[in-house]
Amino acid sequence: MSNSLGAARQRQQSSPWLWPLIWGALLLISVVAMASAEPLFRWIEPDARQVIYGRADFYVLLGRHLLVVGIAALVTIIIGVLAGIAVTRERGGDFLPLVGQLASLGQTFPPVAVLALAVPVLGFGTLPIIVALMLYGLLPIVRNTLTGLQEVDPDIKTAAHAMGMTAVQTLRQVELPLAAPIILAGIRTSVTINIATAALGATVGASNLGDPIISGIVNGNMAYVIQGALTIALLALTVDSLFEVLQRQLRSRLSTS
Amino acid sequence: MIELSHVSKRFGEETAVDDISLRVAKGKFCALVGTSGCGKSTTLRMINRLIEHSEGDILLDGQAIEVYDPVKLRRRIGYVIQHTGLFPHWSVARNIGLVPRLLKWSAADVQTRVEELMDLLGLPVGEFAHKYPHQLSGGQAQRVGVARALAADPDILLMDEPFGALDPITREKLQDELAKLQARLHKTVVFVTHDMDEALKLADHLVVMREGRIVQQGTPLALLQHPSDPFVESMLGGLERGLKQAALTRVKDHMTSMGPTLPAQSRIPSDFSLRQALSMMLRDHSDRLTVVDQHDVPIGELSLRRIIKEAQLDKGSARE
Numbered sequence: 001m002s003n004s005l006g007a008a009r010q011r012q013q014s015s016p017w018l019w020p021l022i023w024g025a026l027l028l029i030s031v032v033a034m035a036s037a038e039p040l041f042r043w044i045e046p047d048a049r050q051v052i053y054g055r056a057d058f059y060v061l062l063g064r065h066l067l068v069v070g071i072a073a074l075v076t077i078i079i080g081v082l083a084g085i086a087v088t089r090e091r092g093g094d095f096l097p098l099v100g101q102l103a104s105l106g107q108t109f110p111p112v113a114v115l116a117l118a119v120p121v122l123g124f125g126t127l128p129i130i131v132a133l134m135l136y137g138l139l140p141i142v143r144n145t146l147t148g149l150q151e152v153d154p155d156i157k158t159a160a161h162a163m164g165m166t167a168v169q170t171l172r173q174v175e176l177p178l179a180a181p182i183i184l185a186g187i188r189t190s191v192t193i194n195i196a197t198a199a200l201g202a203t204v205g206a207s208n209l210g211d212p213i214i215s216g217i218v219n220g221n222m223a224y225v226i227q228g229a230l231t232i233a234l235l236a237l238t239v240d241s242l243f244e245v246l247q248r249q250l251r252s253r254l255s256t257s
Numbered sequence: 258m259i260e261l262s263h264v265s266k267r268f269g270e271e272t273a274v275d276d277i278s279l280r281v282a283k284g285k286f287c288a289l290v291g292t293s294g295c296g297k298s299t300t301l302r303m304i305n306r307l308i309e310h311s312e313g314d315i316l317l318d319g320q321a322i323e324v325y326d327p328v329k330l331r332r333r334i335g336y337v338i339q340h341t342g343l344f345p346h347w348s349v350a351r352n353i354g355l356v357p358r359l360l361k362w363s364a365a366d367v368q369t370r371v372e373e374l375m376d377l378l379g380l381p382v383g384e385f386a387h388k389y390p391h392q393l394s395g396g397q398a399q400r401v402g403v404a405r406a407l408a409a410d411p412d413i414l415l416m417d418e419p420f421g422a423l424d425p426i427t428r429e430k431l432q433d434e435l436a437k438l439q440a441r442l443h444k445t446v447v448f449v450t451h452d453m454d455e456a457l458k459l460a461d462h463l464v465v466m467r468e469g470r471i472v473q474q475g476t477p478l479a480l481l482q483h484p485s486d487p488f489v490e491s492m493l494g495g496l497e498r499g500l501k502q503a504a505l506t507r508v509k510d511h512m513t514s515m516g517p518t519l520p521a522q523s524r525i526p527s528d529f530s531l532r533q534a535l536s537m538m539l540r541d542h543s544d545r546l547t548v549v550d551q552h553d554v555p556i557g558e559l560s561l562r563r564i565i566k567e568a569q570l571d572k573g574s575a576r577e
Binding site for chain 2: 153158159160162163164165169173174253254
């Protein structure tokens with residue numbers, strides 16, 4: 001009995017890393033070995049002069065892509081979670097509807113429009129796309145932080161208060177840990193969406209995995225488009241499956257010994 | 258000692274608690290009873306400043322509660338609520354050790370204290386220390402809740418309908434255990450409930466509230482004998498009042514020495530209540546019982562006539 005239970009647990013523990021490993025390996029292979037897949041892409045675009053996007057190495061594009069998404073995510077998480085915390089406090093309660101609306105507004109604004117508006121102010125390059133990603137990715141994080149904190153059982157908060165925990169202690173030791181799975185789900189949505197959205201940066205001169213796509217569209221070269229799209233898709237899948245593992249670990253830490 | 262004098266609480270236009278005065282001596286068990294919305298929970302929450310009172314004075318050991326820092330005050334007062342409010346992401350042991358850790362006890366002291374309390378509340382350490390709240394039954398969870406409230410050995414314990422969500426059998430068991438615990442620990446307890454039987458069973462001092470006011474207060478026996486108005490009387494069970502009063506009186510206080518006649522067949526332990534004695538008489542079709550000590554040795558007898566006579570005497574003496 002205990003043996004079979006142990007085995008089941010081991011299976012459960014070893015399996016979560018399977019998908020991140022698979023997607024990560026495929027991503028790595030596609031980035032490193034893109035050049036050697038020339039025959040395949042030649043078959044797609046037999047008449048093109050060049051079938052492998054060659055203006056920059058794919059691992060360089062991947063690095064820039066990650067950097068843009070990473071910076072945007074970091075800033076969004078900090079702003080989003082802090083805003084969510086602030087308006088769920090007694091003193092910030094007045095701003096709760098406002099913050100909710102602002103975050104929604106950010107997402108209804110198409111990133112392309114944000115880029116178009118940001119370029120005249122911020123110039124071409126990486127900055128406008130980071131701003132666009134921040135606006136676009138803020139909503140899921142703010143919304144989930146609000147939901148997560150508001151869903152903490154009032155009895156639990158009363159108990160924390162009545163036992164003599166300070167507001168900061170209650171937030172750090174009780175509210176945030178209990179809201180963490182929901183907040184993390186918001187971060188996951190935000191980051192995954194933004195990995196795809198970041199490709200738009202290529203239109204304003206931010207070189208990343210969107211470059212082959214834009215270049216392919218402009219030159220009518222489907223092979224380029226596929227190369228960019230494939231790498232972005234694999235990156236999104238890798239990151240998303242990593243979040244899945246993180247969420248599962250968080251949930252199991254919250255619910256069982 | 259807890260003392261409330263002319264305390265009121267207003268929420269805007271609404272008066273939740275209206276000019277109540279109340280005194281709970283050190284080591285006494287005070288029950289606040291009333292229908293829902295009568296202000297009993299609000300009264301409780303004003304004592305540890307979860308709610309600030311609008312008027313009057315609340316004194317702890319003669320000191321106005323406004324003098325204390327609210328956070329430090331709450332760490333000195335145990336608090337138990339109906340749905341336990343245990344932290345679901347913490348183990349039982351960690352939940353119990355909360356207040357000692359807030360008070361910066363050493364890890365070793367916290368652990369010793371947690372094990373002591375789990376022992377006291379009948380939660381085997383090996384079995385329960387590492388369990389999480391969702392793995393506990395309602396009764397077990399509330400034991401943990403009580404252990405958490407007692408962790409830093411507070412003088413005062415506030416309990417807000419702690420057994421209200423439990424099934425009748427578990428509730429009765431926890432009531433008995435709480436009574437035993439109180440006989441040992443002598444905390445100053447304020448206990449909110451809408452269950453009059455629970456209050457009668459546990460309280461030294463009974464406070465009946467209605468619409469934010471205290472209707473009557475006194476010992477359970479005094480209230481049963483002389484309810485001040487029809488509301489208190491109906492709270493006390495109307496016609497059942499006689500039985501409730503009998504439930505508060507021990508057999509040993511009313512037995513007589515063995516008569517010359519043959520001892521009665523039915524035997525009753527001397528620490529049972531008169532209510533149980535009456536029930537036994539009805540069951541056994543007998544108007545006489547033999548009273549025995551804990552070793553089942555006869556030490557006296559109790560007759561129906563005696564019970565009725567004593568009830569009259571009690572009434573007379575309580576009037577004086």
